[in-house]
Amino acid sequence: MNRALRAVVCSVAVGTLALGLSSCSEAVDQVDKAVNETYEVTYEVTGKNIDSIDFHGGGGKAMEPKVESVSKPELPWKKTVTLRGIMPAAVIPVATDPEGSQVTCKIIHKGKVLEEQSAEGLVTAGGCTAESPVTE
Known part of the structure; x- marks a missing residue:
């Protein structure tokens, strides 16, 4: 048994x-x-007195994306990138002028705004970050 x-x-x-x-x-x-799996997002930055824009451009690893940068961008600025997998979309406008700086950033996927932020004054390390739509 x-x-x-x-x-x-x-x-x-x-x-x-x-x-x-x-x-x-x-x-x-x-x-x-x-x-x-890949997905495409469009970053949009508007405002004035923006010194640079940092963004995830699609390179690097999913959890360690390569950050690309544009110095003295012409505004409004727009860039479409292809990201992979769980890599988050991120765009970070940087303005160092404590007065007179204005910034709005957007992350758009398939016509839908995933993230939007606006700020005035000294703006550093603000920006927009959105979760990958692949994870939804």
Whole structure:
């Protein structure tokens, strides 16, 4: 009787483990697919007295995106980039003039504004950051 009970328990344990590994494998496949999927966003920056604009341009790794920069941009500024997987979209206008600076940034995906921010005065490290639409 003990031997039969052990066999049943072992069979259930092996079956559960196989099912768990199968589910885990499916989750890994979904993450791999999401990481390789691309999406396009358009960054828009308007205002005055903007010294530079930093943005995720699509290079680098999903969680360590390469930051590109434009010095003394002509405003309004607009740039469309292709990002990958879970990489967040981010645009950061920098203005160092404590008076007279105005800035609005937007991140747009498929015609929908994902993020929009506005500020006046000394603006550094504000900007817009949006979660990847691939994760939705």
